[in-house]
Amino acid sequence: MENVVDVKGLTRRYGDFCAVDGLDLVVTQGECLAVLGPNGAGKTTTIEILEGYRYRDAGDVHVLGMDPATADRRWRARLGIVLQSASDLGDLTVRESIQHFARFYSHPRGTSEVLDITGLADKSDARNSSLSGGQRRRLDVALGIVGRPELLFLDEPTTGFDPEARQVFWQLIHRLKSEGTTIVLTTHYLEEADALADRVVVIARGRKVADTTPALLGRRTSDDVRVSWWEGNERHDELTRTPTALIASLAQRLGGEIPHLEVSRPTLEQAYLELLDGGGRT
Amino acid sequence: MNLLSLYVDRSRLEIRALLRDKRSITFSMFLPIFLLLIFGSVFGHQEIGQSGVKFSQYFVAGMLASGLLYSAFQQLAIMIPEERSNGTLKRLVGSPMPKSVYFVGKFACSLFIYVFQAIFLLGIGHLAFGITMPRSVNLWFVFVWVSFLGLVVSTLLGVAFSTLAKDGRAASALATPVVLFFQFTSGVYLIYTQLPRWMQTIAALFPLKWMAQAMRGVFLPAAFAANEAGGSYEFTKAAIVLGIWTVVGALLCAFTFRWLPKDAD
Structure with a gap:
């Protein structure tokens, strides 16, 4: 057609x-x-x-x-x-x-x-x-x-x-x-x-x-996952390909519950911004 | 979709929108009527020279001619840039509307305003200032063709002028002084033959002088013709000048009219 x-x-x-x-x-x-x-x-x-x-x-x-x-x-x-x-x-x-x-x-x-x-x-x-x-x-x-x-x-x-x-x-x-x-x-x-x-x-x-x-x-974005948490009164951020391992080690270090734990995949927004970045390079 | 019914529908829509727009009502419909009331009250009873003609009678003829400018030229020279900047024209030209429908609607709207003005100018003029009506059927006929031809010229020049301004506000600042200039130099507010020669010469190149003179021919006594610049009301010459301006106006429209704002194509 x-x-x-x-x-x-x-x-x-x-x-x-x-x-x-x-x-x-x-x-x-x-x-x-x-x-x-x-x-x-x-x-x-x-x-x-x-x-x-x-x-x-x-x-x-x-x-x-x-x-x-x-x-x-x-x-x-x-x-x-x-x-x-x-x-x-x-x-x-x-x-x-x-x-x-x-x-x-x-x-x-x-x-x-x-x-x-x-x-x-x-x-x-x-x-x-x-x-x-x-x-x-x-x-x-x-x-x-x-x-x-x-x-x-x-x-x-x-x-x-x-x-x-x-x-x-x-x-x-x-x-x-x-x-x-x-x-x-x-x-x-x-x-x-x-x-x-x-x-x-x-x-x-x-x-x-x-x-x-x-x-x-x-x-389209990388496989990195963002893990963030609170430790010593400040926010920490880490990009990792092995989030489960990171959280396990955090749990051990912080003794159980991890304060303000967040795990996020890159959003469409980030994928898009990455694309635009690439498109901008000439 | 029959073209004629589209013309009728668009014309009704334009008039309906006009009647809901307070600014258009004030500036296009009632302005000449206010002006008649003011000028008529102040100078109305003064006689022009020894002619036996009162200024109010002279002024009504001039206001009817001005009405042709207000209702078409000024109205369109301001409305169309506004419609170009607010997306009206873009929407219409993107639709399957035949383009002539827009212009017919505009002309109908101007005709409506003019008829309204003419009825009120003559009615109020007659009741308040004793304005006399045309003396013969022939003169009524002249009144009709001068009005019609004048409105066509005024519409075409208004459409052509609309290309100059980028929106309604800018258009207002451009068109209003033009109308005032020609009113002062064409025998509307001032007696034409009392103006400096150079002013008369300039005005005689443009339509308003001829529309006003022909309107005086309709509403003033035949004997007053001796006071005109050419010693006559010169109806034929008026028809020729308006005819030439119709052609000029149509050519200007055909070559300059834009549906989209500048740099939007």
Whole structure:
């Protein structure tokens, strides 16, 4: 089957700065891909080239079988876009906004269905300008999915969310995934990639430094385990490959219970930082 | 999705949003009406020379012409940069909306503001200051085409001007002085023929002078035409100048309009 997104050698420069540097990217049907990377890594530039907003200096780009740079309205109708930040439509209500955007598509979802999926039914008659950050993002998603897109782009959808709003938002994305929507998501939160994505692409300085599953991304680090404890009124830390032996010897030395014992595997976060470190070296 | 129904839907949405925006209501809808009340109360009964025409009658014609600038040029020159910076345009151009829908919505919104202003200017002018209505059906017809053509020019120039500012605040600082400059030099607040020659010459290159003069032709007595710069209200010349500015405005829009902020493509 043809890939939903197929990118080869994508390059974009801003003056002397190379924001995207020969990037290859593939997204298959029904997949949720997280594009992960620090600020300035080239995530938004990449996504906005795929959405047809920005031009590119080089590379082959196919999204839903077409080149976004020359695509038409019929192509746009198959796409859902949730931009990084938007504060438009403030004087309209949630319902008015959804109804208005529905009219641009030939087979839109019903307004009540969209309100239900995005959990905005209670807010349907509220002015958009009165919505909280999380509700506002859900409105952006509502407008992104009202046309039943085959492919949905989400650009840093949960930046600035509190943990509860993030959980609610993730459930929404899970629901869209289960309906078969192909999703491309950029984020700089690892736990978001972990919670939502089937596959993770890590970008640093415009280059791909990893293309793997969230689970494998975590396992890429060394086998060292961190053991920490209190001894003589200060905290001790040790990295070891044999934690059990270390704890046994500590127990012996400290005479039984080890104060404030903690044993931790390197987190996804550490794996990620290690990757970025590697990607930064030129 | 039929294009006409999209035009209607977008126009209704724009007008609905306008009526919920206090700033637009104050600055675009009510401003000319406030100005008429103030200028009419202070200078309204003064006669212009020995013409028998009261300043309030002269001023209403000028305010109707200014209304064409307020409702379209000023409104759009400020609103569009704001919509470019807050993501409205980016969202629309990323959707399958036919692009003309946006511009038709903006024009409809300007038309709505202008009709509102015209009704209140003439109504309040008549009741408070004894403004007289056009003397013939012909003159009402002139009023309609001057209004329509003036609104088209004003819309196109507002859309073109919107490219200059990066957001609504910057746009306000750019567009408001332009409107004031042309009001002072085109015979709205001051009598056109009493202005220095160079000022008249500059103003005569731009649309507002011709819109105001044609509006005077509609609302002032035929005999007053002798007091105009050309000794006549020059309806034909006004139509030609507005026609030329329509073409210029359309070309400017076609070559300069941006959906995305600068450096965002």
